[in-house]
Amino acid sequence: MLFYIFLLWTMISLTTFFMGNSSVATLILHLVMLIIGGLIYKDDFLAAAIGFSLIYSLIVITLIISSFLYNILSQNISLINKSNIFFITIMYFPQYILAFLVLYKKKSIYSLYKTIKSRNSSIIYLILFTIVLDFIASFNAIINAKDNPIFTEIILTLLFIFIIFIIIYFSNIEKKSKEIELLNSNLEQNISSLRKLKHDYGSQISYLYGLHLMGNYEKLGELLKNIIDGNDNIINNIVVSNDTSIISMIVNTINLKDITVFIDENADLLETNVNELDFQRIVSNILRNSIEALDGSGSIKINTYYSFNYFVLKIQNNGPEIPDKILNKIFDSGFTTKENKESNNGFGLAIVKELVESYNGKIQVSSTDEFTEFTIYLPTIK
Known part of the structure; x- marks a missing residue:
């Protein structure tokens, strides 16, 4: 555990040293934290990914709102640009409040976690939502001219790839949905056929019982063998x-x-x-x-x-x-x-x-x- 914590600290330090608070650094840090979290909780990576994505979403949403407020206020009040106290108050103080609320409402967070885990589609949507938040945070830096032009080009390229991925992903979902509808239609037809088969078997059983009452056991045995050889499946609805x-x-x-x-x-x-x-x-x-x-x-x-x-x-x-x-x-x-x-x-x-x-x-x-x-x-x- 200590090794993974040290590894995470090292990766964060190196990323911020070479890239600062750039848009690309946001995406890289997200990926690094997700991978290292998966290594720590490799026995249940899915649960770790859900928990991480939930908290990560809350943190990034808070940062986006704080950054938006800071940029608006700093444009209207000139003295604010010279005040580190104001920057710390707007950007970091809400994070402490968020940490307190997460700990205070941990049962509600856990309930939300269980809800997402019980629905497979919700897990994918949660992870996609965190990536969308990364792009929003990145564009916030780009709009306020705080980003390296090279990083801006990288972000725009990654956004284009992400949009293509989303289009392909949801196209596949629609395709699978149509396939399921077709399978359901075929299933209904098969069920109808099975009902007819069940009715036929009912008639056969009545006839076999008649042979039994008449003592015609030779004919009874022959027909039973034909039925067994013909179809030995059991209908289960x-x-x-x-x-x-x-x-x-x-x-x-x-x-x-x-x-x-x-x-x-x-x-x-x-x-x-x-x-x-x-x-x-x-x-x-x-x-x-x-x-x-x-x-x-x-x-x-x-x-x-x-x-x-x-x-x-x-x-x-x-x-x-x-x-x-x-x-x-x-x-x-x-x-x-x-x-x-x-x-x-x-x-x-x-x-x-x-x-x-x-x-x-x-x-x-x-x-x-x-x-x-x-x-x-x-x-x-x-």
């Missing part, structure tokens, strides 16, 4: 990112009919105070409601992630849109849209709301002509 998760276990206990469930978990229930049995009741009640809305066919997406101080659970189905007048009453105890209003109907979602609020959580529901989505926020352990 649950797609999960973690087979051992509590959500996948809950889903496996429910009759999904011909509904496909996609599960993507990026948060741990252990980070909350929620009882596992209560969580099972929350998920299963919403799932059963979604299955009824889909009327036996469709898809359900279940996603978990962190959002600041909350564990977020989203359950989305592609069923019909729910009218606003029903949405406003959907969590009311005893409310149901079923024609057969039995005494045990209309309590599932009311129970969900009660359970969520018992843990100081929040539940929201939204519905469009494309999907209906339940979003649950459960406080994480502080």
Whole structure:
């Protein structure tokens, strides 16, 4: 650790000695600090990069604002140009305040860190944001004629390369998005084919059972062999990112009919105070409601992630849109849209709301002509 600290100090000293506070030095120091931080925390480079980028962003934003204020005030008050005290006050004092706020609000910073880490796309955007801040800081030096002309040319060249990179990066994202849409379309077609295959197997099983009742075991054995030789795949309509998760276990206990469930978990229930049995009741009640809305066919997406101080659970189905007048009453105890209003109907979602609020959580529901989505926020352990 001491070696890496010494190495960092050496690199910073050499860079500032040869380049001063130039625009190029800003980019080089950013890269050096990121690399050395990665070497120190090489076992979890991603976590180190997120933490560094968060604090780095706050520092650079503060410096940009301070520099902007200093330049405005120094142009209007001539005596300020001769005052080092004013320069130190404007440029460095806010950094001490920032350091205090970061330490004071470290739990909030950590919550933001977990939120970013649970969403892969947010990590890329954070790193790109820090690079944009570097260019803003660099142009601040260029505009105020404090930069070497050679360094200015380098920065402009790097900016051009960065813009090209951004264009290519987002073009690839758009391309992959279209590929995913095509894959989803193909997946829906495959699911439809599997449903037909499942129906055919049902007919075959009924016929085989008839042979069994008639005692025609020779013919029964022959047909079974043909089926095994023809296709030995097992139809499974649950797609999960973690087979051992509590959500996948809950889903496996429910009759999904011909509904496909996609599960993507990026948060741990252990980070909350929620009882596992209560969580099972929350998920299963919403799932059963979604299955009824889909009327036996469709898809359900279940996603978990962190959002600041909350564990977020989203359950989305592609069923019909729910009218606003029903949405406003959907969590009311005893409310149901079923024609057969039995005494045990209309309590599932009311129970969900009660359970969520018992843990100081929040539940929201939204519905469009494309999907209906339940979003649950459960406080994480502080």
